[in-house]
Amino acid sequence: MRALTVIPGRKHSLALTEMPEPEPSPGDLIVDALAVGVCGTDKEIAEAEYGTAPPMADRLVIGHESLGRVREAPDGSGFAPGDLVVGVVRRPDPVPCGACAIGRFDECRNGGYVERGIKQLDGYASEVWTVEPEYAVKLDPGLERVGMLMEPTSVVAKAWDQIDKVGGRSWFEPKRVLVTGAGPIGLLAALIGVQRGLEVHVLDLVAEGPKPELVTALGAVYHHEGIEAVVKEGEPDIVIEATGATSLVADAVAATGSFGVVCLTGVSPEGRNVNVDVGALNREMVLENDAIVGSVNANLGHYATAAEVLREADPGWLGRMITRRVPLEHFDQAFDLGPEHVKAVIELERS
Numbered sequence: 001m002r003a004l005t006v007i008p009g010r011k012h013s014l015a016l017t018e019m020p021e022p023e024p025s026p027g028d029l030i031v032d033a034l035a036v037g038v039c040g041t042d043k044e045i046a047e048a049e050y051g052t053a054p055p056m057a058d059r060l061v062i063g064h065e066s067l068g069r070v071r072e073a074p075d076g077s078g079f080a081p082g083d084l085v086v087g088v089v090r091r092p093d094p095v096p097c098g099a100c101a102i103g104r105f106d107e108c109r110n111g112g113y114v115e116r117g118i119k120q121l122d123g124y125a126s127e128v129w130t131v132e133p134e135y136a137v138k139l140d141p142g143l144e145r146v147g148m149l150m151e152p153t154s155v156v157a158k159a160w161d162q163i164d165k166v167g168g169r170s171w172f173e174p175k176r177v178l179v180t181g182a183g184p185i186g187l188l189a190a191l192i193g194v195q196r197g198l199e200v201h202v203l204d205l206v207a208e209g210p211k212p213e214l215v216t217a218l219g220a221v222y223h224h225e226g227i228e229a230v231v232k233e234g235e236p237d238i239v240i241e242a243t244g245a246t247s248l249v250a251d252a253v254a255a256t257g258s259f260g261v262v263c264l265t266g267v268s269p270e271g272r273n274v275n276v277d278v279g280a281l282n283r284e285m286v287l288e289n290d291a292i293v294g295s296v297n298a299n300l301g302h303y304a305t306a307a308e309v310l311r312e313a314d315p316g317w318l319g320r321m322i323t324r325r326v327p328l329e330h331f332d333q334a335f336d337l338g339p340e341h342v343k344a345v346i347e348l349e350r351s
């Protein structure tokens, strides 16, 4: 079979590799891949900034935004041949820490977790993959073209779960949400906001391309003229920051109304200093009981929520989020999207 692999730490090593089909461990599902989504993490791995190969291996199969169809499922696994499935990315650390011990491996405390396609486990960008049934999630059959959006949706479902928990420390009935960034994470965060009946505003830099239409089609409001213009119309109760743009992070905190919750989901590069008036930030946070929470990854509960979110969403809208689909042999075209693009997908189905 063919797989998309990289030698972690070595630039320009991303390549199509011929390798034997994986041997299933007892109880595993065997899955014929349909597609993988490509995100910033994959780009960092391809650029040798991130990623670890499995023990004793040189190459790592990348791909963590999976979608496949079950070929073989053991009796009692809860799956059947033909089921549409997604594999979960993270596995708990072996100790395990207190968080992993209760299934909150998305909040692992010792860093000993492993991740399919990222850290010490081969990913899902191969024509065939195996997965433990307890780390596989069944998808609605109607999601055959868009189910690889499940993993980013799980990340966003977790962000919303964190916002609920932080807001839940007092009376919390948010009305306005500002999402910064109209990439896949921002758009899926906006989708959940709309599904919850909130007034959703999305801020991005681009004025053209599919992003404005995608936001408007949701029933949300698109902005591209900077955060001040958005806040002038009314302070958001919640900000979901999905760009990692250094200057936006402080602006996001300043933008909220009283008891504002800012959830940071984007990872900023280090070493980009901006001038921030920390005193003003402190004043704002204290006097308004504001909170900032960072959120990454997702546990099985968030995958279950994400499956619901996608089932409720318009499949046509989800399909328009995927602005580039390439066959496996043209994988490189999934790694060079311009800012007007939203999501690239590599198709893996064998004809």
Ligand SMILES: [Zn+2]
Pocket (backbone or CB within 6 Å): 038, 039, 040, 041, 042, 064, 065, 152
């Ligand atoms: Zn990703």
Ligand SMILES: [Zn+2]
Pocket (backbone or CB within 6 Å): 092, 093, 096, 097, 098, 099, 100, 101, 105, 107, 108, 109, 110, 111, 112, 113
């Ligand atoms: Zn742990």
